[in-house]
Amino acid sequence: MTALVTADPDRIVRTDLAVRTDGLTRRFGKQVAVDSVDLVVPRGAVYGFLGPNGSGKTTTIRMLLGLLSPDAGDIEVLGAAMPQGLASVLPRVGALIEGPAFHPYLTGRANLRRLDACDRTADPRTSKDRIDAALVRVGLLAAGEKKYRHYSLGMKQRLGLAAALLQPRDLLVLDEPTNGLDPQGTREVRHLVRELAADGATVLVSSHLLAEVEQVATHVGIMAGGALLRQGELHEVLGGETAVVRIATPDVDLARPALAALGLELQDDPEGLVADLGGFAPEDVAAAVVGAGARLRGLRVERPHLEELFVSLTGEGFDVLR
Amino acid sequence: MSSVDTYPGAFWRLYRSEARLVLGRRRNIALLVVLAIVPLLIAVGVASSRHQDSGGPAFLGQITGNGLFLVFTALTVCTPLFLPLVVGVVAGDSIAGEAGTGTLRYLLTLPVTRGRLLVAKTLGTLTFTAVSVLVVAVSGLLAGAAFFGLHNVTLLSGDTVSLGNGIGRAGLIALYLVVALFGLAAIGLFVSTITENAIAAMATTVGLAVFSLVLDSVPQLSAIHGVLLTHNWLGFGELLRTQVDSAALLRWSALHLAYAAVFLSLAYARLTTKDVTS
Structure with a gap:
């Protein structure tokens, strides 16, 4: 396991x-x-x-x-x-x-009425109002009188x-x-x-x-x-998976020393530079770039998505396992 | 255990919902219509063929003389097959039907505790049984009155009693039949807790009633006839004597109530331990 x-x-x-x-x-x-x-x-x-x-x-x-x-x-x-x-x-x-x-x-409404009637903690006096409110909340009020079969x-x-x-x-x-x-x-x-x-x-x-x-x-x-x-x-x-910051700038040479001074481990990127964000705040990264006189075209923090984690845990396969 | 805030009359609300569900369903209404037609057909048949030879169900010969006997004839005709069919359908559907559509899981998570659900389903089934018997009786009474008129009643023992007395006896017969069918209803409720397939539960219940009828018709098995589910169903004729053998009627009723107790206990044991995967 x-x-x-x-x-x-x-x-x-x-x-x-x-x-x-x-x-x-x-x-x-x-x-x-x-x-x-x-x-x-x-x-x-x-x-x-x-x-x-x-x-x-x-x-x-x-x-x-x-x-x-x-x-x-x-x-x-x-x-x-x-x-x-x-x-x-x-x-x-x-x-x-x-x-x-x-x-x-x-009907949809009769089905709700049935459930409400079977619930001994439900107040019969407010039953109609609560059913209406629930139907409104899910956008079904207009279809309340339609048979469930036709839903x-x-x-x-x-x-x-x-x-x-x-x-x-x-x-x-x-x-x-x-x-x-x-x-x-x-x-x-x-x-x-x-x-x-x-x-x-x-x-x-x-x-x-x-x-x-x-x-x-x-x-x-x-x-x-x-x-x-x-x-x-x-x-x-x-x-568990780390976030990555992508810095798009035409002035890579100006930005690089400032960011390195901040403590980021930089790699080249087609649009500029890329680094593991680690514990740094994205706004500090932006400030460092601008502070060094580099023009900042864009800054993007890419966090790993659930989907990648999910697939890494449960496998790529489409087949039901058991 | 923390207590739950419940509203007074909550069980009555549950029962009413159950009764409305059973009595409002189109299939069940169709069954009631069929039951209502049976006395009409007998009345038309008897009225159109006036030759009075013996044979046919009990009391048939007396109908032309007194429309009230149509009630007794119709109940005699419906008891072996139609009424068990109706009870089997409703009882068999009671829990298996909810399991089949998946509504059982939503009832149980409301929550309707499983014991309460069984009581409500039992009362709903009994209500439909009573309505079914009443439909036959009332339809018979109305058709009998319309076709043949209502008069004082000559009992099986030869004495004559007032019309009111006769109608009272018809009411007791209906009550006896409801009690007699309760045993079968309980079997149906139990079968209904075993399966998610309502049709299978209905067929099994009706099948068991037919099986009992078959056993009852084999003379060599007379040793077990006394305890058969269906054996005393037609015993209501006893109520048409001057000296009603009430001890026998109570004994037979007790048998049906014993059937009900056994199978409702089984149904309770089954339902309260059941894994609901539908």
Whole structure:
């Protein structure tokens, strides 16, 4: 097994965690679907849960929500041990699990009404208002009276999000929330996730769309083959790979000594110079160039992307591993 | 354990939602329409062929004299096959249907605790069973009144009782049938927790009822007839005697309730330990 790079759990006070698992393991027959996963999701985080198809993300999520029982390991959600705490914790958790699922012969609104009626923590007096608000929030108010069967994939996905938002939540578990959405829909979901996080909710988003996650996540966890390979704050996880600064200038000879004096190890670049940024602030680099009398045409900091890290961890191959 | 803030009447809300789901579904409404048509067909058939030879289901001969007997005839006709079919469809669909569409995972994560879900599904199924029996009875009563008129009732034992008494007895018969079908409903609910395929659950449940009917028709197996699921279903004729053998009716009802208790326990054990992967 690959070495785990996990945030030190002792560094974080336990109650500050929205989700914590300890040695979480689940087998299906001989296959180990989830292999001693230690998930650490701090409260208020937007946690991007990444991994190729079949890497065990959904199985993990199903165990968090009490749909599957683990073979080994402990689960804590919002400070309560699971599955004992399911009844008290789940009302504060909104979930979208492996795609939306509703009664096809009911309208979108009737489906939400059904879910709200089944939720004993839902106030029947505010039911209509909350359903309206949820439909508005996902842009589905106009299609509320349409049968679910006649919804497009994107509309179904939106209804699933609306269901998760019927009540105020402390934790949202969104499994592939942008599946089937068009670019606008994807943007809206991103916006929604930011909004929810700004309201103080913790959001656990599983996705294989790395660029999406990179734009909203504060934390990431990367799974492959049932194991959690990396986990932590986004910049920490990416921090293993260093940022590069590209300085575009026609006056290379003027800029070089000033930058070398700053302590950068310079290399030539077609547009000017390039160096590992290290701990330097980009604005100091710019100031040094200009201060030396060189004309600065452009300065670009290139950070490694999640995609490169992801591929380096999980492999290039397209084939499902198991 | 921390407690949860729940609203008073929350279970009633869940039950109503369940009943609306079952009674509002087009397929189930179609089943009820079929049940309502059965007494009408019998009435038309009897009215159009006035030759009174014996044979046919019980009470058929009395219909022309008193429309109330159409209720008894229709219930006798529907009990062996139509009513078990309807109960099998609704009970078999109850949990397997939710699992099949994936809505089960969303109910469970609301959360509807698994025990509450089973109670709600059981009550929903029972509600539909009661409505089904009532549809046959009421349709029979209306058709009987329209075609043949309603009169005082001559019981099987020869005595005559008032029409009100007769309708009261019809009501008790309907109640007995609901209790009698509860055993089958419980079997259906249990089967429904085993599979995600609603059609398979329905077919299995109806198949078990038919299987019991078949066993019941083999005289050599008379030793086990007394405990068969379907054996006492038509025992409601007892309610049409002057001296009702209420001990027998209670004994038979107890058998069906025992079936219900066993299979609901199995359903509970299965549902509360089930891995929900759909």
